[in-house]
Amino acid sequence: MDYVSTRNKGKTVSAAYAIANGIAPDGGLYCPTAFPKLTEEDWNHLQKADYKGRAALVLGKFLTDFSAEELAEYTAKAYADERFGGSDTAPVVKLADGKYMLELWHGPTCAFKDMALQILPHLLTASLRKTGEKRTACILVATSGDTGKAALDGFADVDGTKIMVYYPENGVSPMQKLQMTTQAGKNVEVVAIRGNFDDAQSAVKRIFTDADTRAQLDRDGMMLSSANSINWGRLAPQIAYYISAYCDLLNQGEIAMGDKINVCVPTGNFGNILAAYIAKQMGLPVNKLICASNRNNVLTDFFKQNGTYDRNRDFYTTASPSMDILISSNLERLLFFASGQNDELVSACMSGLTRDGRYTVPADVFAGISDDFDAGFCEDAQAAAAIKRLWENEKYLSDTHTAVAVQVYEDYRARTGDGTPTVIASTASPFKFCRAVIEALGGKLEKDDVSQLDVLTKLTGVAAPAPLSALAGKAPRFDRVVDKSEILSTVALLKDL
Numbered sequence: 001m002d003y004v005s006t007r008n009k010g011k012t013v014s015a016a017y018a019i020a021n022g023i024a025p026d027g028g029l030y031c032p033t034a035f036p037k038l039t040e041e042d043w044n045h046l047q048k049a050d051y052k053g054r055a056a057l058v059l060g061k062f063l064t065d066f067s068a069e070e071l072a073e074y075t076a077k078a079y080a081d082e083r084f085g086g087s088d089t090a091p092v093v094k095l096a097d098g099k100y101m102l103e104l105w106h107g108p109t110c111a112f113k114d115m116a117l118q119i120l121p122h123l124l125t126a127s128l129r130k131t132g133e134k135r136t137a138c139i140l141v142a143t144s145g146d147t148g149k150a151a152l153d154g155f156a157d158v159d160g161t162k163i164m165v166y167y168p169e170n171g172v173s174p175m176q177k178l179q180m181t182t183q184a185g186k187n188v189e190v191v192a193i194r195g196n197f198d199d200a201q202s203a204v205k206r207i208f209t210d211a212d213t214r215a216q217l218d219r220d221g222m223m224l225s226s227a228n229s230i231n232w233g234r235l236a237p238q239i240a241y242y243i244s245a246y247c248d249l250l251n252q253g254e255i256a257m258g259d260k261i262n263v264c265v266p267t268g269n270f271g272n273i274l275a276a277y278i279a280k281q282m283g284l285p286v287n288k289l290i291c292a293s294n295r296n297n298v299l300t301d302f303f304k305q306n307g308t309y310d311r312n313r314d315f316y317t318t319a320s321p322s323m324d325i326l327i328s329s330n331l332e333r334l335l336f337f338a339s340g341q342n343d344e345l346v347s348a349c350m351s352g353l354t355r356d357g358r359y360t361v362p363a364d365v366f367a368g369i370s371d372d373f374d375a376g377f378c379e380d381a382q383a384a385a386a387i388k389r390l391w392e393n394e395k396y397l398s399d400t401h402t403a404v405a406v407q408v409y410e411d412y413r414a415r416t417g418d419g420t421p422t423v424i425a426s427t428a429s430p431f432k433f434c435r436a437v438i439e440a441l442g443g444k445l446e447k448d449d450v451s452q453l454d455v456l457t458k459l460t461g462v463a464a465p466a467p468l469s470a471l472a473g474k475a476p477r478f479d480r481v482v483d484k485s486e487i488l489s490t491v492a493l494l495k496d497l
Contacts, residue, residue, distance in 0.1 A: 398426070
């Protein structure tokens with residue numbers, strides 16, 4: 001399996017090269033040149049395997065320069081029972097009216113990013129070896145909340161790596177901030193920026209394409225890589241859990257082989273739902289991919305307004321901060337796939353986004369996209385009502401992001417009458433967003449953010465995850481705050497880690 005840039009398909013690279021380097025020199029994102037297909041034999045194996053085995057098989061379809069033995073070793077380590085609270089790594093929970101919650105937050109940082117960022121360090125360090133890279137990999141991460149902590153946890157004290165995480169100073173939940181700023185490890189650095197996630201993400205992309213910065217790092221024996229979903233090594237592991245969810249539904253007798261499902265995903269940077277799209281291209285029977293947004297509904301407008309993407313709008317800080325994004329990077333990959341790998345079209349669209357803040361996809365390309373996708377959004381008040389409704393009616397405790405997806409799905413079903421069984425990606429523990437969840441349930445807040453864990457437990461009887469409870473009494477290590485214009489200068493900090 002070869003990989004090419006979304007902006008230049010004329011040069012192919014290996015999976016290991018794509019993972020090691022993170023982003024193409026032209027600023028494009030690496031993509032496979034074809035979609036592998038799941039055979040009947042594959043499905044038989046997948047249905048019988050545990051999550052580790054399923055992930056190894058799916059990754060093996062894309063990472064052909066890795067052996068089956070290597071991938072089995074990496075998935076066994078990444079998804080070890082003790083790190084995910086048992087062998088049911090990504091459980092599927094049945095709710096009413098054809099809803100199934102795919103819980104992706106049982107890992108060490110209590111968010112879906114663990115599903116990829118626990119295995120990425122294994123894939124990245126192996127990729128460095130396979131490509132003969134001797135330099136230290138400096139991993140730059142822009143985060144809207146969950147990616148930062150998951151990446152820090154995955155790469156802390158991993159030999160041959162250093163990691164720097166940038167987060168919007170006032171754009172993450174108190175629990176997310178505490179998770180990042182208390183991170184242990186000799187090779188980690190955390191920087192807050194005065195700006196939003198889009199500012200951080202754009203600045204990180206500029207660093208990757210800044211020749212002087214890369215040259216200086218090279219002289220210091222370092223190279224750049226990424227743990228954001230712009231890195232194929234971050235995105236590929238996410239494909240596995242949608243296929244795993246289908247296998248679980250088969251094994252539970254909820255569907256028969258070949259039956260279609262919908263997949264509804266709370267979406268910001270578009271990587272999580274893109275993984276479901278790729279799973280569909282591999283043969284996962286999917287009817288509709290439902291893209292759920294909060295008030296920052298740039299993606300909803302893209303799907304509802306015939307392929308016009310326009311980030312020229314107000315930015316809102318919401319109760320679902322991981323979705324507070326106006327530049328959805330992985331949409332670039334969807335355009336590449338849906339246009340038949342038209343790199344010239346993708347380059348033109350991305351140039352338009354940089355220059356004008358907008359672009360419009362040709363009608364024939366958008367027609368194919370609209371066949372696969374539906375979309376909707378909801379406000380914080382609607383998401384809060386969904387949290388309360390889920391708890392009162394079904395005793396299911398949801399975080400703010402998952403609640404957005406639930407509300408959007410219910411709106412979709414009411415609008416279309418589509419009763420297809422629907423898998424909803426549940427992306428974070430509700431205890432990561434205690435304040436918003438407690439308020440939605442009508443509880444009384446405490447002043448101290450860690451104390452909110454006990455408040456939510458007393459309110460619901462649900463125990464807080466141990467990794468979050470362990471934050472009590474921890475003092476932050478990192479308090480650096482910079483203007484968004486100063487991010488480039490912070491790269492110098494990597495030399496001292």
